[in-house]
Amino acid sequence: MSHIHLPDGILPVWLWGSGYVLAVLIAWLFSRLIKKEDLTRRLPLLGMMAAAMVLGASVEIVPIAYHVNLTVASGILLGPSLIFLATFVVNLILALFGHGGITVIGLNTLILSLEGILGHFFFRAFWRISNRIIPVAFLSTFLALSLSTFSMIGVVRLGVDHYEELLHTHEKKGLFELKLLKEKTGHEEHEEEASEKVNFRRFMAIVLSLGFLGWLLEGVITSLILRYIYRLRPELLWMIDKG
Amino acid sequence: MIQISYLDYLAIEGGSFLHRLSPGVKILGIGFVLLWVTLLRSLTGLILLYGILLLLFFISRTSLKVLPLTFYPLLFATLFIFISHFQLHFILLVFLKVLSAATGVVLLLATTPYPFIFQTLNRFLPSVFVTALFLTYRSMFILLKVLEETQHALYLRGGFQWKHPWRSLINLSNAFGHLIMTGINNSEKMYESMRLRGFKNRIHYRSD
Structure with missing residues (x-):
């Protein structure tokens, strides 16, 4: 729920275009920050984690149509630079299967990688306070997901003018005719204007209420997954810090 | 997700003219479809585009088993129509855009093996x-x-x-x-x- 599941052709060109430009710029910046040997060593792991994220996205929990992202778990294991590349790859593959449009890959990469990067830093920060893996992992995931959902809502909000244009596309042809037929009173015009406006609050209410369930579920699942990894190979959670 | 392997199988085993077409041309075609979907706001134009894509789907003898994949994005588009006041024109516009883009992408995947797509992207x-x-x-x-x-x-x-x-x-x-x-x-x-x-x-x- 924290990334844009919107298909192609809905968001305005300037919005998804800027998403691509920003994503490419950040990818370039991260690629300068990471050592070449480190990248070579971790590329197969990146592939595996990205594949796990794709598979996670395909396992839907039926009644609320929620799927796990595994972005926070991947962010903790891969680190901020590689999670960005991993989400880029995941979004491209998911888009090829109709899970979000091709044009929104850039924006989705920014939102999903924000989730992974925040999860990574929250996990490390909370670990300094408490060494209990389940609450630390749960809180990190919950916070990272809620923040990335709000960023997704913010991105969708930026295109409201465009959705209004789409809503009124078919009315433009008949506008003149309609005015000749009937002259409206000020009250009627005001009412009509309000009903024609994009109902963004409704969208927000649906996304946040479904999202909240998702944050809880993902938080529980991620913390149990990390507990599983922590029991078997705890060093994997701190591999990034050791280099 | 199991359909990944089935799509891969279709792409490798198929022998239609779309299968034989160069991956570069097909990726360019997808770019054109997406451009059309992004810029077009008339229902007639979108119906025409979707019709052409469906025609290509059947001409390339792509298995009907993968057609439901093209309907999957509608699930997410449904969420978006809550923004509008359930206007029929807006819903049709959004659904046709979604169906056209998804059909184009599924057509590319069902007629082009992944390594060829990656090889083209590598350029x-x-x-x-x-x-x-x-x-x-x-x-x-x-x-x-x-x-x-x-x-x-x-x-x-x-x-x-x-x-x-x-x-x-x-x-x-x-x-x-x-x-x-x-x-x-x-x-x-x-x-x-x-x-x-x-x-x-x-x-x-x-x-x-």
């Missing part, structure tokens, strides 16, 4: 990105195999039952934990074998 995308894409694609098949085995184990441990949500969440998380651990172990082996073969952040394709 204008950074090699690290294409390598990551290729490794992810390869890892998906490895993890799918693990997932199939894990599903049996999950079933034997009670699977996912709404009567026992906590137990089910633990089962699901252990399954994903196992999937990730196996993935990490495999990635370490993969790295060692790739290093032995001289891997340096780039995978070379047959025509390179």
Whole structure:
């Protein structure tokens, strides 16, 4: 729920275009920050984690149509630079299967990688306070997901003018005719204007209420997954810090 | 997700004119479809585009089994129509845009093997990105195999039952934990074998 599941052709060109430009710029910046040997060593792991994220996205929990992202778990294991590349790859593959449009890959990469990067830093920060893996992992995931959902809502909000244009596309042809037929009173015009406006609050209410369930579920699942990894190979959670 | 392997099979085994067409031309075609979908706001134009894509779908003798894949994005588009006041024109506009884009992409995947798509992308995308894409694609098949085995184990441990949500969440998380651990172990082996073969952040394709 924290990334844009919107298909192609809905968001305005300037919005998804800027998403691509920003994503490419950040990818370039991260690629300068990471050592070449480190990248070579971790590329197969990146592939595996990205594949796990794709598979996670395909396992839907039926009644609320929620799927796990595994972005926070991947962010903790891969680190901020590689999670960005991993989400880029995941979004491209998911888009090829109709899970979000091709044009929104850039924006989705920014939102999903924000989730992974925040999860990574929250996990490390909370670990300094408490060494209990389940609450630390749960809180990190919950916070990272809620923040990335709000960023997704913010991105969708930026295109409201465009959705209004789409809503009124078919009315433009008949506008003149309609005015000749009937002259409206000020009250009627005001009412009509309000009903024609994009109902963004409704969208927000649906996304946040479904999202909240998702944050809880993902938080529980991620913390149990990390507990599983922590029991078997705890060093994997701190591999990034050791280099 | 199991349909990944089926799409791959269709792309390799098919023999229609679309299968024989160069991947570069098909990717360009997808670019054109997306451009049309993004810019067009008339229902007639979108119906025409969707009609052309459906015609290509049937001409290329693509299996009807993958047609439902093109309807999957409608699920997400439904959420978006809540923004509008359920106006029929807006809903049709959004649904046709979604169906056209999804049909175009499924058509590309069902007629072009993945390595050819990656090879084409390799010409204008950074090699690290294409390598990551290729490794992810390869890892998906490895993890799918693990997932199939894990599903049996999950079933034997009670699977996912709404009567026992906590137990089910633990089962699901252990399954994903196992999937990730196996993935990490495999990635370490993969790295060692790739290093032995001289891997340096780039995978070379047959025509390179």
